[in-house]
Amino acid sequence: MQLYNKLSAKERAQLIEEAGEDRLTLSFYQYAQIGNPQLFRDYLFIHWHPLEVLGRIYVAKEGINAQLSVPARNFGLFKAQIDSVSFLENVRLNIAV
Numbered sequence: 001m002q003l004y005n006k007l008s009a010k011e012r013a014q015l016i017e018e019a020g021e022d023r024l025t026l027s028f029y030q031y032a033q034i035g036n037p038q039l040f041r042d043y044l045f046i047h048w049h050p051l052e053v054l055g056r057i058y059v060a061k062e063g064i065n066a067q068l069s070v071p072a073r074n075f076g077l078f079k080a081q082i083d084s085v086s087f088l089e090n091v092r093l094n095i096a097v
Contacts, residue, residue: 025068027067035061037060053078
């Protein structure tokens with residue numbers, strides 16, 4: 001499985017438009033000690049790719065910062081996956097209006 005995005009911003013925008021479904025735009029950050037940021041990044045990619053999460057997610061040894069969108073129909077699954085990570089459980093999700 002390819003563990004990286006090869007689409008440009010224009011191509012992602014076109015996919016979203018063609019899908020014709022409601023998406024939620026949200027952001028969050030959480031300071032944490034992440035021992036292996038690359039491993040955690042791959043973990044998120046593997047779990048979020050099937051949920052059609054798009055956006056920018058920065059993972060570093062100091063924590064995570066994310067600005068992303070997810071189809072509204074997948075929000076519950078996304079939230080459950082976030083809460084399954086101990087240091088992200090109940091993290092404040094800033095949902096755009």
